[in-house]
Amino acid sequence: MALYLSVKEIWRNKGRFFLFSLVIALIAILVLYTAGLASGLASANKEYLEKLRADVLVFKSGVNYSTIESRIEYDQLRRIRLLEGVAEAGPIAFSNAKIVFDSEVDSIDVSFIGVDPGKPGAPNAVLGDNLRFAHSKVVLVDQKVAEDSNVSVGDFIKLSSTQGEEDEVYELRVVGITDGQQYFFRPSIFVSLPVWDRYRPKATAGVYRNKPDVNVVAVLAKDSTRLAYLPEAISAVIDDVETTDIQTAYESAPGYSEQQATLGTLQGFTLLIGTLVIGGFFQIQTLQKIPQIGMLKAIGTPDRIVASMAILQIIFVTIIGVLLGGLVTLGLVVGMPDNIPIQFSGSSVLTALIALLLIGPVGGMVSIRLALKVEPLTALGM
Amino acid sequence: MERTVLETQQVTKIYRSNEILVRAVDDVSIQVEAGEFIALVGPSGSGKTTMLAMLASLLVPTEGSVLIDGEPLGDMTDRQRTKFRREKIGFTFQSNNLIPYLTSIENVELMLRLNGKRVKQRRGRAKEILVRLGLDAQLNQLPSQLSAGQQQRVAIARSLIHNPSLVLADEPTANLDTARAHQVVQNFSDLIHEERHAGIMVTHDLRMCKYVDRVIQMVDGKISHLITSQEEISVLSESSEFDILEMGGASMTKKDVIR
Numbered sequence: 001m002a003l004y005l006s007v008k009e010i011w012r013n014k015g016r017f018f019l020f021s022l023v024i025a026l027i028a029i030l031v032l033y034t035a036g037l038a039s040g041l042a043s044a045n046k047e048y049l050e051k052l053r054a055d056v057l058v059f060k061s062g063v064n065y066s067t068i069e070s071r072i073e074y075d076q077l078r079r080i081r082l083l084e085g086v087a088e089a090g091p092i093a094f095s096n097a098k099i100v101f102d103s104e105v106d107s108i109d110v111s112f113i114g115v116d117p118g119k120p121g122a123p124n125a126v127l128g129d130n131l132r133f134a135h136s137k138v139v140l141v142d143q144k145v146a147e148d149s150n151v152s153v154g155d156f157i158k159l160s161s162t163q164g165e166e167d168e169v170y171e172l173r174v175v176g177i178t179d180g181q182q183y184f185f186r187p188s189i190f191v192s193l194p195v196w197d198r199y200r201p202k203a204t205a206g207v208y209r210n211k212p213d214v215n216v217v218a219v220l221a222k223d224s225t226r227l228a229y230l231p232e233a234i235s236a237v238i239d240d241v242e243t244t245d246i247q248t249a250y251e252s253a254p255g256y257s258e259q260q261a262t263l264g265t266l267q268g269f270t271l272l273i274g275t276l277v278i279g280g281f282f283q284i285q286t287l288q289k290i291p292q293i294g295m296l297k298a299i300g301t302p303d304r305i306v307a308s309m310a311i312l313q314i315i316f317v318t319i320i321g322v323l324l325g326g327l328v329t330l331g332l333v334v335g336m337p338d339n340i341p342i343q344f345s346g347s348s349v350l351t352a353l354i355a356l357l358l359i360g361p362v363g364g365m366v367s368i369r370l371a372l373k374v375e376p377l378t379a380l381g382m
Numbered sequence: 383m384e385r386t387v388l389e390t391q392q393v394t395k396i397y398r399s400n401e402i403l404v405r406a407v408d409d410v411s412i413q414v415e416a417g418e419f420i421a422l423v424g425p426s427g428s429g430k431t432t433m434l435a436m437l438a439s440l441l442v443p444t445e446g447s448v449l450i451d452g453e454p455l456g457d458m459t460d461r462q463r464t465k466f467r468r469e470k471i472g473f474t475f476q477s478n479n480l481i482p483y484l485t486s487i488e489n490v491e492l493m494l495r496l497n498g499k500r501v502k503q504r505r506g507r508a509k510e511i512l513v514r515l516g517l518d519a520q521l522n523q524l525p526s527q528l529s530a531g532q533q534q535r536v537a538i539a540r541s542l543i544h545n546p547s548l549v550l551a552d553e554p555t556a557n558l559d560t561a562r563a564h565q566v567v568q569n570f571s572d573l574i575h576e577e578r579h580a581g582i583m584v585t586h587d588l589r590m591c592k593y594v595d596r597v598i599q600m601v602d603g604k605i606s607h608l609i610t611s612q613e614e615i616s617v618l619s620e621s622s623e624f625d626i627l628e629m630g631g632a633s634m635t636k637k638d639v640i641r
């Protein structure tokens with residue numbers, strides 16, 4: 001009965017309800033797009049750090065966990081490795097470089113990351129081999145680099161970096177391809193530390209070391225009991241360092257928290273607007289239908305059916321709207337150039353979808369109350 | 383003697399608004415049998431709608447009781463009353479009778495759906511009543527495509543489809559021109575007599591009284607006249623509507639107001 005009436009009403013007023021579904025669809029697009037952007041930006045920022053195999057990250061003290069400002073010397077790394085409770089410690093050094101091509105193809109900006117083969121910080125290849133030797137002129141590229149530059153295992157890439165006054169180009173053989181490892185809005189490539197120090201851009205050409213200073217050290221604890229005191233032990237024993245976990249590290253990246261909070265607020269406001277719009281629409285609908293509802297109650301329609309009618313309509317319209325919005329968003333994303341960092345990771349989109357489906361019933365609550373309060377006596381004009 | 387469908391026992395309704403008590407219906411006892419059609423007339427403010435609302439179980443009397451098919455409405459819960467209304471009572475209101483997004487036949491069948499009846503099996507009956515009321519060509523039209531008279535006839539069909547014991551109509555001809563009004567009430571009267579419902583119609587229009595068996599005239603919440611003979615009824619229905627309004631004007635001054 002309730003289903004019958006609500007479907008009939010929507011069907012005979014297709015135009016109006018469809019138009020309103022479109023409004024919900026637009027709201028859904030905005031919310032989903034924002035959610036995708038937030039998670040895409042977050043990922044572009046932190047993907048490498050997030051996937052890092054480490055319990056503790058060691059930074060220079062007083063730099064607010066900024067990877068760029070942090071500086072750890074080889075001697076400090078050596079002493080961390082000697083600490084009781086430390087299973088492994090891997091140095092990580094960040095820099096930027098460009099992959100260039102012979103043909104007219106645009107160059108690709110990458111994060112150029114130096115690591116110790118086999119130590120924390122060195123990602124595992126999903127195709128080909130891992131880095132093995134400290135001095136081989138080989139490189140691991142992440143899958144985005146592989147796709148964008150169309151290289152596969154065994155190919156050579158040309159790396160361009162500024163040495164003093166000149167731009168130099170170096171050839172590196174790709175030994176393996178990793179999964180996505182973006183860092184600071186760029187896809188990443190990995191080399192051993194000596195290779196990194198030699199090829200990274202620098203102000204004075206020809207100066208490099210086998211054991212260069214690095215930015216951070218990733219530490220794996222021997223077991224969980226030792227992990228409990230390890231962070232403090234490291235900062236206590238080693239001068240001029242402080243420790244943190246991975247999450248704090250990427251949240252401390254410049255702008256990361258602000259950016260996520262901004263996008264979160266945007267999303268929250270859009271949902272709020274959606275709730276109010278749906279609430280307003282159905283409230284006006286119900287107000288217009290008061291004589292009709294009074295009549296239905298007078299001829300013996302139970303409150304249960306009156307309420308279900310209202311709820312069902314709200315649910316239908318919301319679902320159609322969110323479905324439409326979802327499809328359009330999907331279409332937009334598919335048709336969008338790769339370099340827009342939008343990503344539909346399961347959880348963020350799911351949360352957004354659930355929130356979108358909830359705003360209907362929440363917004364419609366007022367109109368349901370309104371419908372329930374209509375007196376059957378209104379049918380007699382009383 | 384026919385079965386008694388409706389019985390009111392000394393029904394009284396007192397409204398209280400701003401410390402002023404109004405006896406809208408005052409000590410009214412009536413009986414209506416199956417197959418009997420009654421007109422409830424009286425000047426404005428005489429308590430007709432209030433009376434109808436109590437008969438419809440939409441309003442609880444301050445004193446006295448209403449029995450339909452022998453069941454006292456006062457003993458029922460709200461939920462039971464709602465169920466009772468959809469099963470035992472048929473309604474035609476002055477306006478807003480129809481669901482705008484349902485066709486004529488769907489509006490009539492609504493009453494069956496409400497009662498959880500299989501609609502397919504009864505489609506024949508819904509059609510039959512509508513055809514009987516002269517709506518063969520309007521079965522699948524929406525209310526917005528119907529004239530006011532046609533809409534009222536659809537409402538009448540809906541009020542009868544589920545075979546209610548009691549059929550109530552509140553000024554069903556208020557929005558109709560004279561010719562239409564006669565046609566609608568005549569159809570209504572015929573169906574009530576044939577199908578043995580008990581029918582009560584509130585009306586301002588004394589000319590409509592010629593289709594009923596008894597006329598109950600109310601003034602100030604009380605029954606002032608009970609007209610049962612056909613001669614008297616035809617005299618009444620040939621008088622102009624003006625008369626009863628005059629009567630109302632006079633009676634307003636001696637209204638029962640208790641402070």
Ligand SMILES: Nc1ncnc2c1ncn2[C@@H]1O[C@H](COP(=O)(O)OP(=O)(O)OP(=O)(O)O)[C@@H](O)[C@H]1O
Binds near residue numbers: 426
């Ligand atoms: N809810 C209410 N509260 C207070 N007084 C009311 C209420 N409803 C009706 N009344 C009063 O009760 C009396 C009877 O009203 P009722 O509507 O039953 O008259 P009626 O005969 O239907 O009049 P009309 O022909 O104008 O429709 C009137 O004096 C009216 O002002």
Ligand SMILES: [Mg+2]
Binds near residue numbers: 430
């Ligand atoms: Mg009235």
